[in-house]
Amino acid sequence: MPGRCRVGYWGTCHAASGSPASSRARCCSPAARERGRRRIRPPARWGARRRAPRRRPPRCPPRPRRRPPVExxxxxxxxxVDPGHNGGNAAHPAEVTAPVPDGRGGIKACNTTGTASATDYPEHAFNWEVAAAVRERLEDLGAEVVLSREDDEGVGPCVDERGQFAGDAGADVLVSIHANGTEDTSAAGFHMIVVEDSPHAGVAEPSRTLAEDMVEAFGAADLAPNPAYGDDGIVARTDIAGLNHAKVPAVLVECGEMRNPDEAALMESAAGRERYAAAIVAGVQEFLED
Ligand SMILES: [Zn+2]
Known part of the structure; x- marks a missing residue:
């Protein structure tokens, strides 16, 4: 029975005490030494002393700089913002034709379906998409935006509500977004509708100013007024129930003519809708900042 080998630190080896001499010779062979070197690790106290990581004192959080709130x-x-009509109106004629107060003691149909382009791009979709872009731009400028409807799939609201909601929300201004549907396809250009002789005090005059700011902003966006609606592209009417019900300065923007192929192409493009939206926002901003 061979004696047991003991391998010391650094690979030195020797036979365990009491082993025969032959065991010692085997233990001290180069192969056994190498095995010993590989197996034996010097204890930690022999190695380089590892320093415990220095503990840094906890840093104080930086003091917040006092900056004035960005306005x-x-x-x-x-x-x-009132996107005209709604996507579900056509499928709900009874609700849409139900009579509602017109704001002057008479009645009017709750709502209508709106017009469409020759390629069947519906006005309600155009109005909705422009309104969404208007909302985004206005919110970027810091304004709070309230919409008359939540999406483009519903029915209504009725025209009386479309005028009242602005005052109820404490709005400074109401913009109703539409596109016109003159049958003559050569008709082109925007026009703005304001209330004639509003039932509410203090509304007609600033509404006219709002429409003038809107005309200027449309002009700056290289959009031309429809000459059928006067030199300045503004008409005052008593039959628009939404405007009659508005207790804040209000304008109904007819962005253009949907039956005109050139204007329909502009309305059907995302870039075109952004152009209308930018012009509407510029008009609102001019009015509010003045
Ligand atoms: Zn319309």
């Missing part, structure tokens, strides 16, 4: 140009203003 956007329209911070504090509330803008009511």
């Amino acid at each position: 956007e140009p329209l911070t504090g203003f509330v803008v009511a």
Whole structure:
């Protein structure tokens, strides 16, 4: 029975005490030494002493710099946006034709379906998409935006509500977004509708100013007025129930003519809708900042 080998630190080896001499010779062979070197690790106290990581004192969080709150140009203003008509109106004729107060003691149909382009791009979709872009731009400028409807799949609201919601929300201004549907396809250009002799005090005059700011902004966006609606593209009417019900300055923007192929192409493009939206926002901003 061979004696047991004991391998010391550094690979030195020797036979365990009491082993025969032959065992010692085997233990001290080069192969056994190498095995010993590989197996034996010097204890930690022999190695380089590892320093415990120095503990840094906890850092104080940096003091917040005192900066004045960033004020956007329209911070504090509330803008009511009314995208005309709704996607579900056509399928719900009874609800849409139900009579509602017209704001002057008479009645009017709750709502209508709106017009469409020759390629069947519906006005309600155009109005909705422009309104969404208007909302985004106004919110970027710091304004709070309230919409008359939540999506483009519903029915209504009725025209009386479309005027009242702006005052109820404490809005500074109401913009109703539409596109016109003159049958003559050569008709082109925008026009703005304001209330004639509003039932509510203090509304007609600033509404006219709002429409003038809107005309200027449309002009700056290279959009031309429809000459059928006067030199300045503004018409005052008593039969628009939404405007009759508005207790805040209000304008109904007819962005253009959907039956005109050139204007329909503009309305059907995302870039075109952004152009209308930018013009509407510029008009609102001009009015509110003045
Ligand atoms: Zn319309």
